[in-house]
Amino acid sequence: MSTGLFSDLLVVDCASFIAGPAAATVLSDFGARVIKIEPPGIGDAYRNLFRLRGTPDDVDYFWALDSRNKESLALDLRRAEAQAVLRTLVRKADVFITNIPFPARERLGVRAQDLMPLNSRLIYASLTPYGEHGPERDRTGFDATVWWARSGLMDLVRPTAGAEPAISMPGMGDHPTAMAMYGAILTALYKRQLTGEGSEVSTSLLANGLWANGCQVQAALCGYELAPRPKRGDRGALNEMYRASDDRHFIIVSTNPARDWPLLAKAVGHAEWLEDPLFATPEARLMNGPDLVARFDATFAEHPYEHWSKILSEGDVTFGIVATIYDHFTDGQIEANGLFPEFSDHWLRTVDSPFQVQGEAKLPPRMAPDIGQHTRALLAEFGCSPAEIEALAVD
The missing domain is CATH 3.30.1540.10 (formyl-coa transferase, domain 3)
Structure with a gap:
């Protein structure tokens, strides 16, 4: 049994890639139990990002960061038996996080209207690329295409007006978006404390990109025509x-x-x-x-x-x-603030979630799980028979 501020919370991470799962990671840093739902066999699609770069013996640094502390439950949600297990889990859960596209949510039975009637206290947290409504609600997207490019940031962040727009780094918009998702979940948990009722909360890469670019977007909303970034020497020596x-x-x-x-x-x-x-x-x-x-x-x-x-x-x-990522290894300021905590079960360190609560220690991080590492134990915990476990716990 974990300890920590959120040790009484059960979170179901039924999302992929970064922003949704990273919100669950922050909850886990403060003690929440997070069960990661991923397909059997190849696992979460986020794992593929490293497969394209590394070798099987290397540490998947993407996965280590955003899936630390979690338990992996491999379920093929296309199967009715797996959906039944998920519903059992939802009945016990406090938070359900997903970024599955809306058409797939309907097919898999994981829409808010499918799950919230099972648990009146459930916080259903929905993450989308473009928002819950509108003509693009069903479009797929990543932080590079939405948070960075669609928001206007990609157009504006250039060394000079004539320079080619820059490509964003992996997760650059996802991790700030994860903090918005975390904030929405905490707001709903506070509401539940007051009312006893769960809520559906949502955020999107588009909303967070516009917020990140808010100063310039607000200028446009106010009718200002912003000049392109001037060349070096023309923008002031003090900046x-x-x-x-x-x-x-x-x-x-x-x-x-x-x-x-x-x-x-x-x-x-x-x-x-x-x-x-x-x-x-x-x-x-x-x-x-x-x-x-x-x-x-x-x-x-x-x-x-x-x-x-x-x-x-x-x-x-x-x-x-203008630091490099390798400067951080010897950065005394980073060390003084404990921003690279050590894994409790591995020699590696990781990047801490970006805030502290005075008097509430975070749990020492645990290495991210293998695909389906906890499937059999979790299925037994949720009441599946040995025969059902054998049928569900496929490779």
């Missing part, structure tokens, strides 16, 4: 990326140029720039931006990043390194 002598890039950001311009000029050892007519006013600094950026380029090229990190920190300048 620019620079390179140190060791080829490490870093970015400087200012929202208060009147304050930050003197701090930066003094920090880099060029207080005389403050008296230069070319840079005496905000308008002059913008007009002469290419010249000022070139001066900063030459200055920052004189020393490695470690030197500038110390100088800029002491000068109260807001900046940040």
Whole structure:
């Protein structure tokens, strides 16, 4: 029996890929018991993502991250006997999460109207690419096609206006969407605490992409025509990326140029720039931006990043390194906040869910399960006879 804040919650993860299952993972971090439903044989389709990249002996890093702590129940939901097992599980569950496309939900009997009558306290959590309504409700999609591309983020996040749009990284929109799904579930659980009744909650990649791009979308809604991102040198020297002598890039950001311009000029050892007519006013600094950026380029090229990190920190300048994922291994800030907890049953570490509750420790993560690893034990727990277990526990 698990311990933790949500140790009394039973969650059925009947979703695939990332956003829906990752919401269940966050619940499991705080002690919820999560049973992962996946097809027998090849398992969840998310496993295929790694099969295309790795070898059977390698660690499936996608699966390890988003399916940690879970129990795998392999069921072929096309079979009536498997659907009966799922209904038994739903009667005991607190939360049911799915992102199965709507037509398939109807065929498999896992729509809200199919399952919620079985359990008046059930939280039915629905994740879709494009939302619960409208002409595209049945379309398939991924975070790359919806959260990233459809939202407008892909169009806007370019180094310059003429640059080709960038492809997103795996899970880049799914993991934020998972947090929206988590928030919806917790809201419904609070409502259940007040009313005693379950709820149907939903979110979509489209809604989360628009929210992520909300500042720019709101500008459009207000009638503003946003200019394309200007080229380097024309967007202001105080909001620019620079390179140190060791080829490490870093970015400087200012929202208060009147304050930050003197701090930066003094920090880099060029207080005389403050008296230069070319840079005496905000308008002059913008007009002469290419010249000022070139001066900063030459200055920052004189020393490695470690030197500038110390100088800029002491000068109260807001900046940040353009880190690689391999920098994280030795990042003292990440370590100090415990953002890479160790698996309790494996030598690996994983990425922690992105918040803490003071006084409520998360459970040490457990490695993600193999396909159907817990099927027989779970079927017995849910009352199946030995003959039924043999019939259902197929490879």
